[in-house]
Amino acid sequence: MEEKKVVTRFAPSPTGFMHVGGVRTALYAYLWAKKNKGTFILRIEDTDKEREVEGSINHIIESLKWLGINWDEGPNIGGSHTPYLQSERLDLYKKYAQILIDKGFAYPDPYTEEEVGVFRDRAELEKKPFLYREHRPETFGIWDFTKPLRFKTPEIKSYKWNDLVYGDLSAGPEALDDFILIKSDGYPTYNFAHIVDDIEMSVTHVMRGQEFISSVPKFLSLYDALGIKPPLYATLPPIMGPDGKKKLGKRDGAKDVLEYRNEGYLAEAMVNFLALLGWNPGDDREIFTMGELIDAFDISRIGHSGAQMNDEKLDWINKEHIKKLSENELKNKIFEYLPKELKIDKIIPIISERISKWGDIKEMLERRELDFFYKQPKYEKEKLIYKNTGLEKISENLFKAMSELKKIDEKNFSMENVKNALMQIANALENRGEILHPVRFALSGLDKSPDPFVIAEILGKNETLSRLQKAIENI
RNA sequence: GGCCCUAUCGUCUAACGGCUAGGACGUAUCCUUCUCAAGGAUAAAAUCAGAGUCCGAUUCUCUGUAGGGUCACCA
Numbered sequence: 001m002e003e004k005k006v007v008t009r010f011a012p013s014p015t016g017f018m019h020v021g022g023v024r025t026a027l028y029a030y031l032w033a034k035k036n037k038g039t040f041i042l043r044i045e046d047t048d049k050e051r052e053v054e055g056s057i058n059h060i061i062e063s064l065k066w067l068g069i070n071w072d073e074g075p076n077i078g079g080s081h082t083p084y085l086q087s088e089r090l091d092l093y094k095k096y097a098q099i100l101i102d103k104g105f106a107y108p109d110p111y112t113e114e115e116v117g118v119f120r121d122r123a124e125l126e127k128k129p130f131l132y133r134e135h136r137p138e139t140f141g142i143w144d145f146t147k148p149l150r151f152k153t154p155e156i157k158s159y160k161w162n163d164l165v166y167g168d169l170s171a172g173p174e175a176l177d178d179f180i181l182i183k184s185d186g187y188p189t190y191n192f193a194h195i196v197d198d199i200e201m202s203v204t205h206v207m208r209g210q211e212f213i214s215s216v217p218k219f220l221s222l223y224d225a226l227g228i229k230p231p232l233y234a235t236l237p238p239i240m241g242p243d244g245k246k247k248l249g250k251r252d253g254a255k256d257v258l259e260y261r262n263e264g265y266l267a268e269a270m271v272n273f274l275a276l277l278g279w280n281p282g283d284d285r286e287i288f289t290m291g292e293l294i295d296a297f298d299i300s301r302i303g304h305s306g307a308q309m310n311d312e313k314l315d316w317i318n319k320e321h322i323k324k325l326s327e328n329e330l331k332n333k334i335f336e337y338l339p340k341e342l343k344i345d346k347i348i349p350i351i352s353e354r355i356s357k358w359g360d361i362k363e364m365l366e367r368r369e370l371d372f373f374y375k376q377p378k379y380e381k382e383k384l385i386y387k388n389t390g391l392e393k394i395s396e397n398l399f400k401a402m403s404e405l406k407k408i409d410e411k412n413f414s415m416e417n418v419k420n421a422l423m424q425i426a427n428a429l430e431n432r433g434e435i436l437h438p439v440r441f442a443l444s445g446l447d448k449s450p451d452p453f454v455i456a457e458i459l460g461k462n463e464t465l466s467r468l469q470k471a472i473e474n475i
Numbered sequence: 476g477g478c479c480c481u482a483u484c485g486u487c488u489a490a491c492g493g494c495u496a497g498g499a500c501g502u503a504u505c506c507u508u509c510u511c512a513a514g515g516a517u518a519a520a521a522u523c524a525g526a527g528u529c530c531g532a533u534u535c536u537c538u539g540u541a542g543g544g545u546c547a548c549c550a
Contacts, residue, residue, distance in 0.1 A: 013550050048549055113548065120547085127476035129546045148548050172478050174546075183548040190550045214479055214545040237481080238543070244486080247543065273487095276499095280488060284498050303488080305481050306543065313487065313500045353513045369511095423508070433509030440509070448511040 006038030014056035019254035031297040042074030093188040107140035149182040159217040164234040264358025269318035315356035337361040341374035377445025419453040442471030
């Protein structure tokens with residue numbers, strides 16, 4: 001028997017930016033499709049014209065592209081199920097609506113929105129779940145497109161189904177209701193449209209957040225009414241906000257993923273982090289490329305409980321990915337952030353081992369931690385004193401350092417040689433810091449900085465000696 | 476309120492019903508050239524509670540508790 005080709009989709013609504021929750025859903029669907037050499041579809045569910053936010057389709061596209069979550073079919077590139085915007089597929093939903101009407105499984109809603117609202121309020125007051133079907137009219141009129149079209153649930157029963165992640169799930173009959181298929185504005189609801197499209201697009205695996213679990217019986221009864229076998233469901237655990245309580249939502253500060261790009265995170269690190277938020281490979285690996293994720297990914301290892309967004313782990317993963325960059329990639333990226341005076345090859349390791357994301361370079365610059373590499377520092381004496389060493393002693397040590405460093409030929413003024421020279425003096429002292437600290441301070445003017453040897457090499461012999469001299473004059 | 480889902484270190488997580496509950500981030504301490512960073516080592520840190528089944532329960536069952544989701548002409 002031939003295996004059916006795996007088709008997954010990501011179907012966002014264009015109501016704003018994408019946050020990590022949406023991205024992770026997209027990622028898992030993508031990974032599963034790629035792992036099975038299947039198809040990953042991007043479909044835009046723009047059936048709510050009220051909530052639609054201008055520009056969000058492009059924003060979503062840009063986010064996915066940045067992360068390398070590439071779709072095989074969808075906006076911009078087309079495919080065999082074009083178009084990929086639901087607002088352009090209205091005829092199709094009408095066709096399916098007609099099928100349901102003909103089968104007696106759909107009817108126009110005779111009530112106004114206000115009247116239904118009254119039913120709902122009453123149910124809420126009585127602490128009962130609201131069920132429209134308890135108000136289902138006896139006889140149905142002809143649908144004239146001005147009223148919403150409702151689904152007539154064929155059979156009110158408890159549903160049981162299997163979820164690829166959660167296993168056997170079930171819901172009571174109160175999960176079933178005569179939901180709206182087509183709104184009075186002519187657009188289908190999510191409940192209806194996504195099912196029609198999943199059928200038309202031959203989607204085999206539906207991955208989405210667990211907020212949809214309680215709607216699944218509705219979907220199943222719709223499939224039943226149509227006489228079509230539903231796809232497989234893989235429900236994803238929620239991502240919680242930083243407080244660990246609520247599901248991450250735009251309302252409580254979920255970040256636009258593109259903001260992570262602006263802060264200087266690598267796309268692959270972001271993907272790596274999100275993949276691990278709710279899934280694990282079953283071994284101790286933590287750092288993955290997209291290709292490695294595709295190999296390792298498996299629905300059966302997706303977790304069941306909510307995971308909390310954790311920026312510190314993301315920083316660590318990003319740093320690990322930075323370490324994997326080639327020399328050239330690292331150089332180009334770091335130089336993007338540096339002023340021309342600092343575009344020195346030797347400064348790259350100094351920066352790269354002090355940052356976890358590119359944006360940290362901006363902060364280093366703002367804190368003026370790198371200025372001394374191209375600018376004579378100002379000396380603030382408070383930062384100088386090393387333990388109980390007196391000023392005179394410090395000057396004396398600086399002189400010693402100068403005279404030793406003068407002996408090194410300019411061509412050989414390397415970190416190693418500077419280190420040897422200075423350590424020779426330092427080791428003779430009771431406390432090595434008595435010379436290492438003043439020298440470092442003379443070169444950088446900072447209480448915290450890279451070590452003096454590497455700075456000396458970058459500054460060169462002349463500048464190094466000149467700064468030692470200036471420091472002596474200024475203390 | 477009904478229905479549904481979930482529960483292992485602070486966080487992400489691992490553990491056919493069977494070793495001392497493992498790893499990672501973060502934290503702390505030590506080492507490595509004064510500081511910072513990087514690196515190395517070490518440490519502290521968890522099975523929500525109570526019953527039941529079993530020789531044996533983090534794992535299975537029940538109850539409780541806590542958290543989350545859902546009950547739209549939103550997706």
